[in-house]
Amino acid sequence: MSENKIYQPHKSSLGGLDANVLALLTYLAASIVSFIPGLKYVAWLAPGLIYLLEKSSKLVKSHAAQALTINIVGSVFQIILKIIALIVTAIVRKTAKPSDIYDLWDFYGNKGYAAVATVGTIFFFLSLAVSIVILVFEILAMVNAYKYSEYKIPIIGSLAEKIAPLLDKFDLGGSKAPPPAGANFDPQTGQPVAPPPPPPGANFDPQTGQPLAPPPPPPGANFDPQTGQPLAPPPPPGANFDPQTGQPLNQTPPTDDLVDDTETDTPQ
DSSP: OOOOOBOOOOBOSSTTOBHHHHHHHHHHHHHHHHTSTTTGGGTTHHHHHHHHHOOSOHHHHHHHHHHHHHHHHHHHHHHHHHHHHHHHHHHHHHHOOTTTOOOTTOOSSOGGGHHHHHHHHHHHHHHHHHHHHHHHHHHHHHHHHHTTBOOOOTTHHHHHHHHHHHHTTSOSSSSSSOOOTTOOBOTTTOOBOOOOOOOTTOOBOTTTOOBOOOOOOOTTOOBOTTTOOBOOOOOOTTOOBOTTTOOBOOOOOOOHHHHHHHHHHSOO
16 A cells, blocks of 8 residues: 655645645535535535646645545435435335334324335435545545645545546646746646755855845955955055056066166275
């Protein structure tokens, strides 16, 4: 059994919500709608819409696809049970005799409808059992979603992986849209990509990632304002330096006249 993939904390593209919160809401919204009479058969619309609108988070899309799948499967089971209950009820109503079944549903002494009530009771509890099983798995998935972890519901998880590529064909701006401005995500995994390492010698703020201003030069230091590199110190007064290399130039050699004067002053 493969381990659940765990994602790093990141934001969803929908409203700037934390991705784990939105992944949890894909199950919670469908669970709430499924207990509303008349809407339980379309509870899968909520996670389906989130899947189509999500732009960047693989965590959200993974849980939304699974929430969509389990609610579709649940709706199909509920519809099948209801159809079977109607068929069985119609058959029992035509064939049952007033004295065939006696149960707690016979409050008014009409034994002719006791069998019908019993069939309805059986299918009511079957439908309720399906809803409870779905709710239990959705709670487990919600706990894992909040931990930034994937969770594959047995059978449903495999079906969700097959349904996801079909959903990507219905683009509502989610599957092919670029990630939000400033976000940097791996297109394969949906994980946030670490910023590139700073160039050698660069000084960056560890919280914002922005380059820090160079420290002020020490007193008396002379720096180039564009490069931040120290400038060559000015030559001392009277010194003669090459302006390109900064090296001192050779002193001018003494002239012949000075040598002659020296020789003239020498005593004989």
